[in-house]
Amino acid sequence: MMQDRMTFALPTPKQMEKIDQEAAKTIAASQLMENAGWCVTREILRHYSPCRTIILCGPGNNGGDGYVVARLLAKEGWPVTVMAFGSPKAGSQADSAAMQWMEKTISPSENDVAQAELVIDAIFGAGLKRDLDPSIVAILKKAKRLVAIDIPSGVDGATGAIYGYAPHAELTVTFFRAKPGHYLFPGKVHIGKLVIKDIGIPLRVLDCVPISTWLNEPGLWHLPVSAVDDYKYRRGVVSIIGGAKVTGAARLSALSALNSGAGLVCIFPTRQDTTIYSLSSPCLMIDHHDLETVLHDQRRQVWVCGPGLTENEVKENLPQLLASKRHVVADAGAFLPGQSHLLKGVSIMTPHIGEFTRVFGTVESNRIQKVQQVAKDMECVVVLKGPDTIIAGPDGRVAINQHASSRLATAGSGDVLSGVIATFLAAGMKPWEAACAGVWVHGQAALLCKHDWPSAEMIAGHMGKARDLAKISEK
Numbered sequence: 001m002m003q004d005r006m007t008f009a010l011p012t013p014k015q016m017e018k019i020d021q022e023a024a025k026t027i028a029a030s031q032l033m034e035n036a037g038w039c040v041t042r043e044i045l046r047h048y049s050p051c052r053t054i055i056l057c058g059p060g061n062n063g064g065d066g067y068v069v070a071r072l073l074a075k076e077g078w079p080v081t082v083m084a085f086g087s088p089k090a091g092s093q094a095d096s097a098a099m100q101w102m103e104k105t106i107s108p109s110e111n112d113v114a115q116a117e118l119v120i121d122a123i124f125g126a127g128l129k130r131d132l133d134p135s136i137v138a139i140l141k142k143a144k145r146l147v148a149i150d151i152p153s154g155v156d157g158a159t160g161a162i163y164g165y166a167p168h169a170e171l172t173v174t175f176f177r178a179k180p181g182h183y184l185f186p187g188k189v190h191i192g193k194l195v196i197k198d199i200g201i202p203l204r205v206l207d208c209v210p211i212s213t214w215l216n217e218p219g220l221w222h223l224p225v226s227a228v229d230d231y232k233y234r235r236g237v238v239s240i241i242g243g244a245k246v247t248g249a250a251r252l253s254a255l256s257a258l259n260s261g262a263g264l265v266c267i268f269p270t271r272q273d274t275t276i277y278s279l280s281s282p283c284l285m286i287d288h289h290d291l292e293t294v295l296h297d298q299r300r301q302v303w304v305c306g307p308g309l310t311e312n313e314v315k316e317n318l319p320q321l322l323a324s325k326r327h328v329v330a331d332a333g334a335f336l337p338g339q340s341h342l343l344k345g346v347s348i349m350t351p352h353i354g355e356f357t358r359v360f361g362t363v364e365s366n367r368i369q370k371v372q373q374v375a376k377d378m379e380c381v382v383v384l385k386g387p388d389t390i391i392a393g394p395d396g397r398v399a400i401n402q403h404a405s406s407r408l409a410t411a412g413s414g415d416v417l418s419g420v421i422a423t424f425l426a427a428g429m430k431p432w433e434a435a436c437a438g439v440w441v442h443g444q445a446a447l448l449c450k451h452d453w454p455s456a457e458m459i460a461g462h463m464g465k466a467r468d469l470a471k472i473s474e475k
């Protein structure tokens with residue numbers, strides 16, 4: 001069965017608020033809070049043995065969940081104390097949860113937290129929008145082992161930004177769906193193990209919010225299959241501009257395309273002497289005509305432009321590709337300081353944060369918003385590469401990729417990415433889907449490498465197997 005793409009939805013905290021409100025129309029809010037508290041308790045019982053535990057309870061619903069956990073853990077015989085940070089509003093859900101807590105409640109104290117063997121952080125949830133109070137920061141800093149309810153207090157659930165400080169949780173239990181901030185840096189490193197629990201919110205309430213952000217997983221997109229009557233031009237042709245001086249980048253991109261299932265991979269060398277490209281793989285076609293002539297071939301719709309190219313090489317070739325309405329995957333050398341106009345018309349661009357900043361200016365704490373804006377302004381798909389790669393479409397859709405490995409942090413792995421994305425584009429996938437699939441398969445290829453330190457060439461060698469695994473995972 002195909003995965004329902006709603007499985008991968010990452011609602012923002014604001015959307016989650018709306019989801020909670022809608023859910024409360026069919027299931028009592030008190031029941032949702034009880035379920036949330038019970039889910040957190042079960043995870044604590046699974047991961048820890050009974051020990052001196054302090055539950056830090058804030059004034060909102062996150063604190064309400066904390067009071068439920070306190071009651072349920074105490075029932076299991078755990079020595080539990082609640083540390084209250086303000087009182088819940090009279091008559092609120094959190095207020096009734098607090099009223100059911102009959103045991104020890106203490107005022108905020110650094111010393112008591114320092115003495116606790118386990119600290120449960122139920123001060124603020126994912127919707128936090130301002131800096132934590134310094135006295136709260138001082139207390140959180142004393143926690144030795146910490147479990148966060150929903151998200152560690154201080155992490156912005158929409159962006160992963162940190163409001164002054166956030167503790168490092170060993171375990172974070174969130175409800176219904178993860179939020180973007182669970183997966184985005186710098187917040188991501190504060191989450192520890194992430195557990196997402198179903199608390200009884202009906203799936204259909206997702207329809208009441210316009211979800212635009214997704215976890216990048218197979219099923220969000222579908223890779224083309226190889227048909228019995230396949231032939232090379234149906235699989236798709238990938239063409240790559242090959243630089244004169246730096247030749248490895250285009251060759252890595254080509255190798256990646258060949259191994260990802262492209263029907264044909266061609267290199268258009270910018271210099272006369274083509275030996276380096278001719279000798280690199282017997283499967284590659286090397287162009288010997290000028291670009292104008294080559295572009296008469298209508299089968300060659302998809303081009304990679306940038307890996308290994310100098311400014312001049314980009315300026316000599318990119319405008320011609322765009323003028324002839326080719327689909328261009330722009331990377332590396334195509335990101336010239338302040339020259340965003342050169343990129344107008346590309347289908348997909350794949351900058352890392354340095355390249356992105358060079359062309360589009362500094363990125364504030366809300367990277368998603370900035371990448372979405374650039375995708376919209378430039379009318380193309382933007383892949384902001386990194387350990388939490390963000391793929392934004394001009395229509396506002398965003399995918400956050402987690403399926404990767406720091407094994408990718410090696411020179412040339414970006415070139416490999418451009419090759420696989422171009423392959424999927426040439427196979428007929430839409431740009432956003434091709435980019436998402438390429439990023440996932442690239443991550444999978446790195447995960448398949450036998451040791452932790454593969455070269456980009458080795459990663460490229462695992463593309464075919466990684467593509468097959470992506471296809472299987474769609475089911």
Ligand SMILES: NC(=O)C1=CN([C@@H]2O[C@H](COP(=O)(O)OP(=O)(O)OC[C@H]3O[C@@H](n4cnc5c(N)ncnc54)[C@H](OP(=O)(O)O)[C@@H]3O)[C@@H](O)[C@H]2O)[C@@H](O)CC1
Pocket residue numbers: 020021024029032033036058059060061062063064065123124125126127128129130131132133149150151175199
């Ligand atoms: N059906 C549901 O709803 C369910 C919800 N669930 C749970 O709800 C949680 C979200 O709850 P929430 O919206 O009440 O947010 P939460 O962070 O607990 O409190 C906000 C309060 O804190 C205050 N405050 C904020 N920042 C502050 C600061 N820096 N310094 C000082 N004060 C600050 C703020 O004050 P105000 O901004 O109004 O001045 C407000 O009073 C979610 O994480 C999940 O655990 C589950 O029970 C499942 C069912």
Ligand SMILES: Nc1ncnc2c1ncn2[C@@H]1O[C@H](COP(=O)(O)OP(=O)(O)O)[C@@H](O)[C@H]1O
Pocket residue numbers: 332352385386387388389404405406407408409410411412413414415416417442
């Ligand atoms: N720590 C990491 N975790 C996951 N992916 C990473 C990490 N570091 C780098 N990558 C990925 O590796 C690739 C590096 O690309 P890039 O920076 O363009 O390198 P190069 O220019 O050397 O080819 C990107 O796809 C990036 O997302």
Ligand SMILES: [K+]
Pocket residue numbers: 062121122123124125148149150151152153
């Ligand atoms: K919390």
